[in-house]
Amino acid sequence: MTKPALKGTDKIKGLVCRECGKEYPAVSLHVCDMCFGPLEVQYNYKTIKPRLTRKAIEAGPKSLWRYVDLLPIAGDPTVGLAAGFTPLVRAKNLGDELGLDKLYIKNDTVNHPTLSFKDRVVSVALTRARELGYDTVACASTGNLANSVAAHAAAAKMQCYVFIPHDLEASKVLGNLVYRPNVVEVEGNYDDVNRLCSEIAGEHKWAFVNVNIRPYYAEGSKTLAYEVVEQLGWDAPDHIVVPMASGSLLTKIWKGLNEFSKLGLIDRMATKVDGAQAEGCSPIAAAYKLGRDFFKPVKPATIAKSLAIGNPADGYYALKATAESGGAMDTVTDEEIIEGMTLLAQTEGIFAETAGGVTIGVLKKLVKQGLIKRTETTVALITGNGLKTQEAVMNAVGRPTRISPSLVDFQKTFGLGIHER
Amino acid sequence: MVKVRIPTPLRTLTGGKSEVEAPASDIQALIESLNGQFPGLKDRVCDDKGEIRRFVNIYLNEEDIRFLKGKHTPVKDGDEVSIVPAIAGGCEQGA
Numbered sequence: 001m002t003k004p005a006l007k008g009t010d011k012i013k014g015l016v017c018r019e020c021g022k023e024y025p026a027v028s029l030h031v032c033d034m035c036f037g038p039l040e041v042q043y044n045y046k047t048i049k050p051r052l053t054r055k056a057i058e059a060g061p062k063s064l065w066r067y068v069d070l071l072p073i074a075g076d077p078t079v080g081l082a083a084g085f086t087p088l089v090r091a092k093n094l095g096d097e098l099g100l101d102k103l104y105i106k107n108d109t110v111n112h113p114t115l116s117f118k119d120r121v122v123s124v125a126l127t128r129a130r131e132l133g134y135d136t137v138a139c140a141s142t143g144n145l146a147n148s149v150a151a152h153a154a155a156a157k158m159q160c161y162v163f164i165p166h167d168l169e170a171s172k173v174l175g176n177l178v179y180r181p182n183v184v185e186v187e188g189n190y191d192d193v194n195r196l197c198s199e200i201a202g203e204h205k206w207a208f209v210n211v212n213i214r215p216y217y218a219e220g221s222k223t224l225a226y227e228v229v230e231q232l233g234w235d236a237p238d239h240i241v242v243p244m245a246s247g248s249l250l251t252k253i254w255k256g257l258n259e260f261s262k263l264g265l266i267d268r269m270a271t272k273v274d275g276a277q278a279e280g281c282s283p284i285a286a287a288y289k290l291g292r293d294f295f296k297p298v299k300p301a302t303i304a305k306s307l308a309i310g311n312p313a314d315g316y317y318a319l320k321a322t323a324e325s326g327g328a329m330d331t332v333t334d335e336e337i338i339e340g341m342t343l344l345a346q347t348e349g350i351f352a353e354t355a356g357g358v359t360i361g362v363l364k365k366l367v368k369q370g371l372i373k374r375t376e377t378t379v380a381l382i383t384g385n386g387l388k389t390q391e392a393v394m395n396a397v398g399r400p401t402r403i404s405p406s407l408v409d410f411q412k413t414f415g416l417g418i419h420e421r
Numbered sequence: 422m423v424k425v426r427i428p429t430p431l432r433t434l435t436g437g438k439s440e441v442e443a444p445a446s447d448i449q450a451l452i453e454s455l456n457g458q459f460p461g462l463k464d465r466v467c468d469d470k471g472e473i474r475r476f477v478n479i480y481l482n483e484e485d486i487r488f489l490k491g492k493h494t495p496v497k498d499g500d501e502v503s504i505v506p507a508i509a510g511g512c513e514q515g516a
Binding site: 019032035036037311316 | 488
């Protein structure tokens with residue numbers, strides 16, 4: 001960085017209730033004690049603005065920490081120094097297939113170190129947890145978050161508990177165990193795990209990244225929006241298609257774009273933020289379709305387990321962000337999820353997890369419905385890696401062709417005559 | 422009388438009681454009646470326009486009143502009402 005980092009209150013003013021506006025100091029709190037609304041980090045944009053230029057950002061590290069001035073830590077980052085700044089891939093083949101001239105894939109399947117966008121939020125959450133004096137971190141997770149918390153805790157030498165539903169994909173379970181955290185498999189779905197974690201967070205002085213550290217943790221998601229804009233040459237796209245579980249990612253993408261606009265880093269901001277859910281767990285998209293600003297919690301039944309949150313904490317704000325931006329929401333079936341995964345793999349060579357199949361499937365629908373137009377610059381957020389959800393596509397990708405170690409057998413099997421040479 | 426379950430954060434207002442009773446014809450009247458017994462309760466459950474706060478869920482016999490008639494949902498003797506804060510990031514739900 002060219003200038004020393006902003007410290008403490010020069011950057012973070014405190015926390016504020018999103019509902020009633022009550023203010024709090026920047027400690028480990030996540031719910032307003034007056035009205036039960038969620039708390040959000042408040043920045044001192046006046047001190048941030050003069051130093052935050054395109055040039056200053058471009059001179060920063062090749063990680064999400066190039067945007068440290070807009071992240072809620074008081075000092076220098078200490079955890080997850082290599083997370084973020086993943087490729088934005090021009091997806092010409094997939095664009096041709098879907099009827100889009102300018103389609104991009106934001107490829108967080110290769111985030112560092114655990115291959116999902118959760119490496120962003122965890123880097124921020126653990127850095128902040130350390131600043132607040134915690135030595136034990138924990139989370140409620142559908143898999144990717146647990147993997148990232150476990151990996152970062154190992155590297156940061158912090159004690160770690162991760163709580164997951166009992167029916168996760170094998171790779172996501174293994175991807176916790178290898179780091180030796182306490183892996184707690186709860187007999188129930190994510191919403192049960194989450195409720196249990198709220199209770200545990202009240203009893204033990206641990207940093208639950210998505211409970212009592214949530215206001216800081218969630219801010220890490222903004223870096224996906226920042227990177228997309230910077231990688232498009234400091235331009236905001238016309239559409240961003242975002243997978244939704246709790247709805248937090250979509251909310252923060254919208255916030256990140258608006259911050260860049262307010263800080264004068266982009267000249268135009270007309271981005272529509274579109275939400276994607278699996279039909280088997282679509283409380284937010286269902287509310288959108290009914291024109292409601294509240295949702296009915298559901299019992300999830302989908303192969304997109306990383307999105308299987310039946311009672312989405314930020315559902316209301318996601319609905320609001322999509323409405324404000326003029327975007328849309330839609331859902332896809334399990335079959336369409338698998339189609340989306342294989343389509344992305346076979347056109348762009350990117351193997352996304354089930355959530356990526358949801359994003360691509362919904363993108364396809366929105367184009368078909370004319371809600372995304374051919375000439376519009378469109379970005380699909382691909383947030384997790386397909387090697388972690390192999391079960392989903394195992395029966396949809398065929399088998400290897402087995403032969404004996406013989407040239408004749410090979411050529412016969414593939415119908416290649418010897419005289420073809 | 423309607424039975425009302427009180428969540429932990431509001432029990433400072435009810436003298437520690439987790440279950441109370443109040444007479445009422447609908448949810449709005451129930452909140453007024455509770456506020457008469459336990460002053461300050463309404464401010465926690467409703468905003469300054471009298472609307473039920475977004476992150477407070479009220480269930481009538483296990484059904485979220487947003488899917489009934491909101492604060493105008495009728496209640497009768499023997500009904501059970503739960504007040505449950507939806508804690509962002511950790512959702513304590515009655516349903």
